[in-house]
Amino acid sequence: MEASKVKELIIAGLTDPYVEVADTTGTGDHFSAVIISDDFNDLSLIKQHQLVYKSLGNYLTNEIHALQLKTYSKSAWEKTKSET
Numbered sequence: 001m002e003a004s005k006v007k008e009l010i011i012a013g014l015t016d017p018y019v020e021v022a023d024t025t026g027t028g029d030h031f032s033a034v035i036i037s038d039d040f041n042d043l044s045l046i047k048q049h050q051l052v053y054k055s056l057g058n059y060l061t062n063e064i065h066a067l068q069l070k071t072y073s074k075s076a077w078e079k080t081k082s083e084t
Helices: 003-013 045-056 074-082
Strands: 018-023 030-036 066-072
Touching: 003 018, 003 030, 003 045, 045 066, 066 074
Parallel strands: 030 066
Antiparallel strands: 018 030
16 A cells, blocks of 8 residues: 555545655555644544544555554644744
8 A cells, every 4th residue: 555545545534634654664554644633632642543543444454554653633733843
């Protein structure tokens, strides 16, 4: 699977997100993603990740074998950027 397809699926499953996806091994089945969306407001980290997993559907267990996630609400992302 291409990283662009993973990105497309995540974007389709969330409201106005910013998404970066990288193929970490070059094999098309291990990815890392940074996702910024207000859909994550007031959600625990587990719930945020579950939203992303839902957007990927069956691809997550069939074509995607590993997915490292960093999820942020827009306000949490701004706070993170101001701390660096």
